[in-house]
Amino acid sequence: MPLYVPPAPAPALRSVLAALGSPTAVxxxxxxxxxxxxxxLTPELPLPVYVLDRIMPSGGTPRTRLTGWRFLIHSGDRAVAAADTKLTADGWTFSHFFEGPYATATGTALRQAEAMETPFQPRLLSVPELYMLTLWLHGDTGADASASGTMPAPTDLLVPLAPAPPGIAARRPHRVSELLPVMTMRLSPPLLGSPA
Structure with a gap:
């Protein structure tokens, strides 16, 4: 089933194309x-990048905020890097290029998601408290991907990208309703034994 990749804001795409066209930036x-x-070099598969805040056990209801758009940079038929954009007072601008495990893992997770029977809108969800990045497979394929404050639905899938935190399986799709409690538990302080 094809993924419904949302269109990136035109200024975000233009800023990445300008950076790719700049010998100095590359x-x-x-x-x-x-x-x-x-x-x-071509920017492909734009994904909105959200940050999940306040998942601490006593932190109240988690919230998401849109922080940027990420493009996989392809040379021929393979991704060689990624480019991030960020929202500034002047609009979407190029932030930086990078490569490494998360760029590679994003491509792998997208290929895995394309093989699923259910259609999804792919996004990225960062969980800073756990140093964790996931592919967020949103069930509402027509949703506005640029809307901040959108929470993952309980039936949406999160695919932790490798490397994932200890105790959380990377590359395995998890329902939000199953993974969010695990993430919250990972942030809970350990219980200390009673004094001797």
């Missing part, structure tokens, strides 16, 4: 694969 990027790529 040369100064700390991404050896990007600097050594041959042929044209």
């Amino acid at each position: 040369r100064e990027a700390r991404t050896p694969a990007l600097r050594s790529a041959t042929g044209p």
